[in-house]
Amino acid sequence: MQINQIVNVDLVKQMNSAVVYKLIDGQGPISRIQISELSQLAPASVTKITRNLLARGLIKEVEQQQSTGGRRATSIVSEHKAFRTLLIHLGREELILAMMDLSTKLLKRQNLELPDTHEIALIEEYLIEQLEEFIRQNEKRGSELIAIGITVSGFVNSKNLIEDLPHLVLNEPWDLANRIANRFNLPTFIGQDVRSLALAEHYFGVTKDCFDSLLLRIHRGVGAGIVINHEVFQGYKSSVGEIGHIQVDPLGKRCLCGNVGCLETVVSNSAIENKMQQMLEDGYHSKWLSLESHDIEAICKASNKQDEVATELIEHVGVQIGRVLAMSVNMFNPEKIVISGEITQAKNILFAAIRKTLETHALPSFVVNTPLVASELHNEDVIGAFALIKRALWDGSLLKHLLAGQNDS
Numbered sequence: 001m002q003i004n005q006i007v008n009v010d011l012v013k014q015m016n017s018a019v020v021y022k023l024i025d026g027q028g029p030i031s032r033i034q035i036s037e038l039s040q041l042a043p044a045s046v047t048k049i050t051r052n053l054l055a056r057g058l059i060k061e062v063e064q065q066q067s068t069g070g071r072r073a074t075s076i077v078s079e080h081k082a083f084r085t086l087l088i089h090l091g092r093e094e095l096i097l098a099m100m101d102l103s104t105k106l107l108k109r110q111n112l113e114l115p116d117t118h119e120i121a122l123i124e125e126y127l128i129e130q131l132e133e134f135i136r137q138n139e140k141r142g143s144e145l146i147a148i149g150i151t152v153s154g155f156v157n158s159k160n161l162i163e164d165l166p167h168l169v170l171n172e173p174w175d176l177a178n179r180i181a182n183r184f185n186l187p188t189f190i191g192q193d194v195r196s197l198a199l200a201e202h203y204f205g206v207t208k209d210c211f212d213s214l215l216l217r218i219h220r221g222v223g224a225g226i227v228i229n230h231e232v233f234q235g236y237k238s239s240v241g242e243i244g245h246i247q248v249d250p251l252g253k254r255c256l257c258g259n260v261g262c263l264e265t266v267v268s269n270s271a272i273e274n275k276m277q278q279m280l281e282d283g284y285h286s287k288w289l290s291l292e293s294h295d296i297e298a299i300c301k302a303s304n305k306q307d308e309v310a311t312e313l314i315e316h317v318g319v320q321i322g323r324v325l326a327m328s329v330n331m332f333n334p335e336k337i338v339i340s341g342e343i344t345q346a347k348n349i350l351f352a353a354i355r356k357t358l359e360t361h362a363l364p365s366f367v368v369n370t371p372l373v374a375s376e377l378h379n380e381d382v383i384g385a386f387a388l389i390k391r392a393l394w395d396g397s398l399l400k401h402l403l404a405g406q407n408d409s
Helices: 002-027 032-039 043-056 120-138 176-184 193-204 269-281 296-304 308-332 342-361 380-394 397-403
Strands: 059-066 072-078 083-090 094-101 106-113 144-152 162-164 188-192 213-218 222-228 337-340 372-374
Touching: 002 032, 002 043, 002 072, 002 380, 002 397, 032 043, 043 059, 043 397, 083 120, 083 176, 083 380, 094 120, 094 380, 106 120, 120 176, 144 176, 144 193, 144 380, 144 397, 176 188, 188 193, 188 380, 193 213, 193 222, 193 337, 193 380, 213 308, 222 308, 269 296, 269 308, 269 342, 296 308, 296 342, 308 337, 308 342, 337 342, 342 372, 380 397
Parallel strands: 083 144, 144 188, 213 337, 337 372
Antiparallel strands: 059 072, 083 094, 094 106, 213 222
């Protein structure tokens, strides 16, 4: 019983510290009195917690507006520049390494091609070598590297093990996060890339004001991230939102997953580019596109210039997206729908087609007041990894590590 009480006391301390830090980080400059009122914590507890946070350098005091007595009121803000995070995105073909401070400011970035191998041990060895070199080149005196965030284009289970990757065969779950954490002696957090991006959108983007939302990411693949009650929906099996593998064309192309005619085979970047190439080879004429130049960005630009071929293709893509989104809307009824990816460069034509299809395939009462917007996040391929670290700060798990050894007196 006594052990449980000790554990509970430690957990309460961790949660209280997290509540205070999150208020400062999200609403600063903020006074201790305001923190006490918003958190419902006693002023003495707030003073104690902020003392520890100040001592660790995670927050700092600033003089704000003058009070009625002429003295400047002291407020608190979070410290961003003194701390750095290391971000890793392991994609289908590329490895991206980046550094951000705690304000989401991108400090460094490096794009690398993955070695041409299916051996997980070789991939891991390459990743660690590149990470060591990236850290060595970007060390800065006066700033502290506090955590590592990893996102992958695959399934990550509840034990933070990678269970599946679209481009590699895993004979057993891959404990990449623990291996990285042990090698670099830093707290390491891992998640699926699209779900992590949905979390980033909720923290820093256009769904920051939403209770729940649905994000559709279209890039090399197609996936969804669902936020419910301010939390990313993971499900018991930790693998949800594979919207890209809903069948839209029973006679379509074979998908990487083994099925035929999945949404991903129609609306991913490569699928759109391949379809445009086929249209041009079949004799469709475009003023702006050619067999030598028809990548996704060129197609979007041509569509924006009222190019008939590009517009026809973007509208077709919008209809297919709309049909699948209608199923998701009928199931989840999200407060807002966000589309992320290069294709949003043609959002006027794309969104019109999606909206029209939603209105004919989803429940009218679910669609009528549901905004459809483009993501405005920068660094979409690594911001999700940063969101995992920010969540760990705000829920207290990383904060506890950073405050370890601080004086509780």
